[in-house]
Amino acid sequence: MGDQNVFGQSFMLGVDLSYVNEMEDCGVEYYEQGVAKDVYRIFNDHGARMVRLRLWHTPSWYDTLNTGKRYSDIQDVEQSIRRAKSLGMQVLLDFQLSDFWADPSRQWAPAAWAGAVNNLPVLQDSLRQYISQILGRLAAVELLPEVIQIGNETNRDILQATGVNTPWQLDWSRNAALFNTAIQAIRASHPQIKIALHIAGPQNVEWYIDGFTSHGVQDFDIIGFSYYWPYHQPATISETGDLIRRLRLHYPEKEVMILETGCIWTVQAADQAANVLNTVDPAYAPASPANQSKWLIDLTKTVYAAGGSGIIYWEPAWVSSPCSTPWGQGSHYENAAFFDFNHELIEDGGIQWLEYDYTGSTGRKSERTPTVTINRRYQLLEIQSAEKLLDPDWRYMIVGLNGRVLQSGYLREWEGDDVIRYLTLPPSGYRWTVLSIWSEHGVFRTNPYWIHP
Template sequence: MRRRSLLIGSAAVALGVAADPPAAQAAAFVKGADVSWLPQMEAKGYYWNNSAGVRQDLFTILKGYGITAISLRTWVNPSSDPANGHCGIEETAQLAQRAKNAGMQVLIGFHFGDTWNSVGVQNPPAAWAGMSYSQMLQAMYDYVYHSCNVIKYYGVTPAWVKIGNETNSGICKPTGSISKPAQMTGLLNAAYDMSKQVFPSTPVLVHLAQPQNLASVQNFLNAYRDNGGRWDITGLSSYGQGGNVAPIVANMKTIQTSYGKPVMQVEYGGPVGKPTQVRDSLKAFVSGIKGFGGLGTFFWEPEGYPSFNNYNSSAWDEATRRPTVAMDGFL
């Protein structure tokens, strides 16, 4: 393992700050939500009512639905754009601390970019774009080591760390493209190793999208495994609805069985205008994933009002500020 040569910021210098004991992987099925937009929405005056129409802290409302875990994304050098920026490690750590203080487990998700990376886009941070592979490898060691120490400084031991976001085609392309599997694996293993150095007992996830396309997921996992890739849990995104859920769950089971790693659905959501459909599909995912021994399900940004983010995937009615029946899928 190469040694890190970095100057850690003030937030990470105090490594002796008391933190949680190492997080044990919860035996109970995890019900979670990604609420990374929360601070930016609050700063713009948005708020949330509970099902009775009473304004409450969002974490309090979520806990009422049995949600015990919060997923938070983080970007390397993000812009100040409210919907497509923020989420730098300092802000992410502060929100993680707030979630911890609300009694929630925390999943930290590294995108390894300055804004969204997803199944169709895997752009490196601008500061890394001109680097050679060896330079990028060192940057990955430094970045993840520093970021995990910032999280630790804020007194949070994540229950999970996710290295990459929907990485079917690789990370930090073209350097870490799946067409260069040894380099892709090297970058992700650097992230895995640094996460384990700071949080030895925290499981690390890789994250693939669209398990309905089983070959795409297997293509990544085969390349990663065959090049010595290290991971503890396979994270999967699926926004499947209705009759699509059952075959997707069957593929998730195949993925868990084939690679010997437990599966967690780290993203789910659906149209805000079809809350009954979203509820019933969520119930089907929860029961199906439970049925084959999967670990949990996370709803992606249920609090995200369309007027803020221009997305149609939400579980809150913007007119009433109340949760829709979609959230009942967790009950």
């Protein structure tokens, strides 16, 4: 059920499988019902329709790790893209624009560009040539991705000098120039590829996207963000849905996706490598395969109903192995993988998230759309239906053109009955606004209204 289509809009479920080649070289075999099986096929058979892959520039730190083989460089990524496309899966390629992990704590430029980090024109030229060369190479072997993500969790300046991680800084003029350079490099040769921006944490997304667009970074297709409960609490699933609604209202031409998420199924560990996720949303405690599945399904139902375009689970195949990371032997994520400590697929765990039919459980629109009118004489916002469809548990949100929420709540707070309800508006302050009305079953109406002449 990974590519689910309702009213012409595709909803994509995907998995990040960047670690798989390394795991297999470290001796890992993956099993389903006791039988060894290709892990790409496991995910594809259960409904994954997109594979996300990270790309590092020159990960030379691998040279002294394990067997000395490098991963997530272009040679390794080519192998992974080929595996995904052989099964008809789409690919999201994450240009991390670094030799090492890029995230909110560090955004280090490749060592090859170290001399250019303070020379913006030279840095832009290096970035442009790099992206063009990578895409040219992939195009030559028919392995172009469907989506490109520029940077990874870019909550600060990208392409900084190695070692720069404090203090936090964001020079919008420099950052915007670099992002636009990357965008132009993609558009110049392969305009059909969708472009995504990626922010860590739902609570940060609006500020950053407003910053990008107000500084001229506008030619992108997808607003992407990470959502991990341990890192981004107390942001709830419901609040994440509200965020997506606001983004869809403020940026109706953009898709919204969760590009990274994860949830543990146990607090136990299979090795000495410290795990990066160790807690769950209290509403989904204790950690268990069933609660991992429930959290993911509830999150996805909410994202779908809010108008989101998809969710990608980060590294569900990063199981424990004899190999090491820079921080320890094993995996830092085996308690959030979709496999048990013997590398057997957990049938009642997270894999069920891919199988769930979101189109049947929650629709985005209703054919029986209520009528919304503005009664300017009495300054009333009226919602009416002749079919007695007005459920008092429907929610509403009034958003200004700047994206600020002016008012929100439930229809039960309005006066009236199940045929007509009305809200008295303040005498001033609301001019051109957007009203959205929805329930747990999806968005019923999102329209602009001119309230004050």
